[in-house]
Amino acid sequence: MAGFLARRLGAAAVAALLSSLAVFLLMRAVPGDIVGQMLGQSGGDRAAEEALRSFFGLDRPLIAQFGDWVGATLQGDLGRSWYQGRPVSLMVWEAFLVTLELAVATLLLATLIGVPLGVVAGIAQGTRLDGAIQSFNLVGLSAPVFWLGLMLLVGTSAALDWSPPFAWSGPGEDLADNISILILPVLSLAVLQAAAYSQFVRGLMIEELGKDYIRAGRAKGLTPAELYFKHALSNVMIPLVTFMGLILVQILGGVVVIESLFSLPGLGRLILAGIQGRDYPVVQGALFFVVIIATTINLVVDLLYGLLDPRLKP
């Protein structure tokens, strides 16, 4: 187990370092940096340009710039935003809390909708009910998340004469406001993930219900409820956990567009604004954070997998 963990951690660290390097190089490989943006069209004052570049450390060799970033990051210091002057780690953390709330609410809702739908569709395979659920899955998986958000905005505004507030307030400030801001973003994200869940669980159920032990159980006289929920469902739990991790990573990505649509101050918006403003420390720090989170989720899923299924213990 320890060996497995060490190997996985090592591979994850290498991937995180390489991806940070890729972000670093990509941002510096294209023309236009913060100095260019600050001086704008008026540029031409060479002295000011050089002074600013050296202020931001952009005149130093790339390898030294990257080395400094890695060194500071390992000590927990992600630097300061070039625009706001605030510590990047603080900005990332604040944005993460917003994204986390969005992601957890989405995951909960998607699980609550998707898993029962999948179980029902699997049991009722081939019936009209199964067909209806599969149609929902197809639409849910095919509809762009942000488009669902737009349509929900139109729908609630037309039917209920209601639109979500535009100024963000956290759950600690004003819970009612917080919920009314998040309800549409969560709904639009959850439809896609519920459909993914439902599709996945349906396949698992069908596979599980075709196995011999189910037939044996049926012959033995177990009730359908016992068969489905006690036996089949408990075997389906293991791949379900893996899938939950996958969904969480997907939500983490999906929030970029949704945050931009509903103006939520989450990680996605932070990254987008950072890239557009060439605020290198913010982009570098926020992306590093996302990579760490995504990698951790994958690692935890792998470990859980081993715990839930003793046969897989390395």
Add this chain to the structure above:
Amino acid sequence: MTAWRLGLVLAGFFAVLIVAPGWVAQQSPFDLDPARALQPPSAAHWFGTDDVGRDVFARVIHGTRITLGLVTASLLIATVIGGGLGIVAGFAGRWFDLAAGRFADMVQTFPPIIAGVMITGVLGPGAANLVLALAVIYVPTFFRIGRSAALAEAQLTYVEASRAAGFAEASILLRQVLPNVLPVLVLQFVIMFPLALQIEAALGFLGLGVVPPAPDWGAILEQGKNFILVAWWMSLWPGLFVLLSAAAMTLLGQGLREKFGR
């Protein structure tokens, strides 16, 4: 099997739009006329008009070729490069396999859309950058698929037999392994298409896609979002077309998978 047929019908519909958009939508997707801005759907403008008075129906129909074309181009590049490298890595192994595997790991540490935002955000909007971003995102997927397929293939007896018969490695790879791995890559292309389409649309929606006034679906949605509460028709139709074409490819993918028997 009805699902497969529905997929074919939808795909046929989009194929017509790609081949002859002007035949379906007579009006120009670019002609603006402020006098008829933001009109709801009518007999003259089936999908309504946008904020500068362009016909939304014409824009959406002409956008089919742009949006689906960009996704197709990106995935083709990813299939050729990723699949090709994967086959070589799986067949030849050693250091190349290791290096390419690390690269694939690195790209896949990012959630796909975030990688897309990063690449197009830094390089700037434009069709070429969009295709590049999508291709980079999906190269690892095809690399892994090609690699595992080639790995499995390389262990079969016929490869051993060809080697014993004195065929050159390159010839075994090209003439025997490649044709057997190709169907797997084609299937993967169809499966990835709806996913890549979602990302293409999302990047367009964020303003990181094609340059205006090209009627890319994501770009139309981006433009429509500012008028969402006064002109829902600017957003409804392009999104619906994304939905339908993604559904078509999903259905085709399911059908193909059944035909392949896996």
